[in-house]
Amino acid sequence: MSVETGIHSASGQAKRIWRVAKFVWPFTRSRAVLSLGLLFAAGLTEGFSILLVIPILAGLMPGATEVDISISSMLPGISDIPDIQIGLLPLLSLLVIAVALQGALARLSNIAIVDTTLNAAHLMRTQLFETVGYARWQAIMMGRHADITHVMTMDVDRVHVVLSCLLFSVQAIVMLTLYIALALFVSPTMTAAAVIFGGLFVIFLHPLRTFASRYGERLSKQRQAQYRTIGEFLNGLKVVKSLNAEDRYVEAFTGNSSQITGDLKRLARVKALPPYLFQIFSAVGAAAFIYGAVVFVKLPIEQIAVLLFLFMKIAPRFANLQSDYQEIIINVGGYDNVAAVIAGYRNDQDVPSATEDGKLGLRNEIAFDDVTFRYNADTAPVLDGVNFVVPARQITALIGASGSGKSTVADLMMGLLEPTEGSIRIDGADLTSTLGRAWRSGVAYVPQDAYLANDTVRANLLFARPDASEAQMWHALDQAQAGDLVRKLTAGLETEVGEDGLRLSGGERQRIALARALLTTPEVLILDEATSALDWQNQALIAHAIESLRGTMTVITIAHRPSMIGFADWVVAIVDGKVVETGPFSAFAANEDSQLSRLIAGENASTQ
Numbered sequence: 001m002s003v004e005t006g007i008h009s010a011s012g013q014a015k016r017i018w019r020v021a022k023f024v025w026p027f028t029r030s031r032a033v034l035s036l037g038l039l040f041a042a043g044l045t046e047g048f049s050i051l052l053v054i055p056i057l058a059g060l061m062p063g064a065t066e067v068d069i070s071i072s073s074m075l076p077g078i079s080d081i082p083d084i085q086i087g088l089l090p091l092l093s094l095l096v097i098a099v100a101l102q103g104a105l106a107r108l109s110n111i112a113i114v115d116t117t118l119n120a121a122h123l124m125r126t127q128l129f130e131t132v133g134y135a136r137w138q139a140i141m142m143g144r145h146a147d148i149t150h151v152m153t154m155d156v157d158r159v160h161v162v163l164s165c166l167l168f169s170v171q172a173i174v175m176l177t178l179y180i181a182l183a184l185f186v187s188p189t190m191t192a193a194a195v196i197f198g199g200l201f202v203i204f205l206h207p208l209r210t211f212a213s214r215y216g217e218r219l220s221k222q223r224q225a226q227y228r229t230i231g232e233f234l235n236g237l238k239v240v241k242s243l244n245a246e247d248r249y250v251e252a253f254t255g256n257s258s259q260i261t262g263d264l265k266r267l268a269r270v271k272a273l274p275p276y277l278f279q280i281f282s283a284v285g286a287a288a289f290i291y292g293a294v295v296f297v298k299l300p301i302e303q304i305a306v307l308l309f310l311f312m313k314i315a316p317r318f319a320n321l322q323s324d325y326q327e328i329i330i331n332v333g334g335y336d337n338v339a340a341v342i343a344g345y346r347n348d349q350d351v352p353s354a355t356e357d358g359k360l361g362l363r364n365e366i367a368f369d370d371v372t373f374r375y376n377a378d379t380a381p382v383l384d385g386v387n388f389v390v391p392a393r394q395i396t397a398l399i400g401a402s403g404s405g406k407s408t409v410a411d412l413m414m415g416l417l418e419p420t421e422g423s424i425r426i427d428g429a430d431l432t433s434t435l436g437r438a439w440r441s442g443v444a445y446v447p448q449d450a451y452l453a454n455d456t457v458r459a460n461l462l463f464a465r466p467d468a469s470e471a472q473m474w475h476a477l478d479q480a481q482a483g484d485l486v487r488k489l490t491a492g493l494e495t496e497v498g499e500d501g502l503r504l505s506g507g508e509r510q511r512i513a514l515a516r517a518l519l520t521t522p523e524v525l526i527l528d529e530a531t532s533a534l535d536w537q538n539q540a541l542i543a544h545a546i547e548s549l550r551g552t553m554t555v556i557t558i559a560h561r562p563s564m565i566g567f568a569d570w571v572v573a574i575v576d577g578k579v580v581e582t583g584p585f586s587a588f589a590a591n592e593d594s595q596l597s598r599l600i601a602g603e604n605a606s607t608q
């Protein structure tokens with residue numbers, strides 16, 4: 001038996017449903033118990049109201065204001081209760097009260113079920129977001145973002161459907177049990193026949209359920225593909241437009257959407273079949289029941305009336321149970337995806353700060369001791385046994401050709417990546433995952449394509465330091481040569497920067513990102529090609545501002561342009577994953593054959 005067949009088999013489905021129930025039980029326990037308690041009370045009240053209807057059906061004579069209730073003739077299971085006589089008006093009043101009470105209890109039970117499932121979905125979504133949010137960078141960067149988005153939205157919604165249907169199924173099962181128990185009192189033979197008939201119908205529909213389950217899986221995969229197409233298209237919008245590649249995405253999207261539409265149509269047909277078959281089955285069942293009850297079992301008419309009444313109550317619930325179960329098996333795969341994401345990231349979490357105030361300062365140096373780093377176990381190392389130090393409160397230029405490993409060094413230095421071999425020491429302390437968060441709270445990193453949230457300039461600055469004053473914001477903006485630019489914007493600090501900061505130029509975005517980093521007054525500032533989009537005048541002004549930070553913070557500047565490294569005190573040059581030069585800037589600048597001198601002379605190619 002293949003795995004594919006296994007998960008669609010009845011036992012496979014039962015195992016999957018059990019896993020969902022086990023996962024949500026801790027979140028839902030009290031509310032689920034409350035809703036089922038209310039439901040049970042509603043069931044009892046409904047049973048009582050049916051018991052009140054029976055005498056009206058069975059014993060009422062035209063013109064009578066009193067009803068003779070012969071319990072023994074209606075419920076042969078209870079034979080020793082004497083007949084009672086009751087006024088029609090009190091009986092009808094009691095019926096109205098019982099029906100109203102049953103309605104109120106059923107309503108409360110439904111509300112409790114809806115609340116329970118919504119809370120469970122909310123908790124599952126937030127747990128997912130937290131698990132992904134606090135996962136280690138190395139784990140997240142390997143995952144597809146569109147898939148994570150799909151799991152957090154569509155798959156959680158699918159689990160929500162499963163939970164709702166599960167609880168409504170339990171509700172239906174409780175009610176069915178009550179009705180069947182009542183019917184058994186009236187006629188065990190006829191009730192057993194009806195239950196067997198219903199059971200056969202459930203077995204008869206099994207192939208349809210397997211079919212629906214397969215469509216559920218297929219649809220989930222197609223929707224995942226749709227998320228990927230949309231994500232890729234929107235992330236690379238500008239490049240897509242510049243390459244006139246829209247038609248490729250339109251084609252991929254249309255193909256995918258047509259498949260989804262086709263499958264949804266087929267699924268709708270499959271879903272519509274059981275109610276239709278059910279109608280035929282129940283008509284055949286009712287006819288067979290009446291024939292059997294009259295001709296073979298020879299039941300009295302009032303018992304037939306009571307049983308028919310009960311079966312009329314049972315039938316729609318039975319149909320709901322079938323459609324709920326179908327929805328469950330279509331959607332239960334959503335939980336597999338949710339569980340896979342949680343399991344995938346749960347053991348790969350950033351460790352909370354070792355120190356409660358969450359800051360780890362830098363007094364002397366950051367040291368790389370024999371650091372080797374591989375992105376994958378089976379690929380060549382990007383860094384191969386590198387040794388160097390970055391002195392505190394000095395400016396260090398990290399240079400090397402494109403692809404030599406500079407950004408990887410920056411990620412390692414922030415503790416976002418961990419060395420495959422060797423260690424990174426902060427004033428002698430090993431930068432392990434326990435120190436990562438505390439260390440990063442004193443580190444500001446500005447990459448080439450700095451992320452700006454789709455919000456105002458002010459919100460983007462406060463994102464880094466929520467308690468910053470107006471004066472501190474303007475000081476940081478001026479330091480990053482962004483003060484005049486923001487003053488000139490029509491809405492100043494309140495200007496919306498657009499999706500990914502796209503309403504600003506590349507250079508403007510970089511300056512605001514630098515201001516945001518400076519606003520945090522970090523211990524360590526890492527600039528990874530952070531001014532690459534700026535003209536030389538602005539870059540020179542920023543270089544001057546960075547230079548003025550000497551002695552107040554540790555700056556690591558990764559750049560290809562001489563203007564962003566010429567003011568450094570210290571240099572680390574990387575070639576092919578090895579450190580080839582490290583020491584005082586002046587010493588290497590004096591040697592015209594050094595990597596540094598060649599870079600300053602504009603010979604970028606020589607470092608390759």
Ligand SMILES: Nc1ncnc2c1ncn2[C@@H]1O[C@H](COP(=O)(O)OP(=O)(O)OP(=O)(O)O)[C@@H](O)[C@H]1O
Binds near residue numbers: 375376401403406408
């Ligand atoms: N997530 C990743 N998975 C696998 N390999 C990667 C990953 N990120 C980077 N690399 C590889 O590691 C090497 C070093 O990349 P890195 O980005 O550190 O270089 P860099 O010196 O910063 O380059 P550039 O100057 O172009 O930004 C490259 O060969 C790159 O292909």
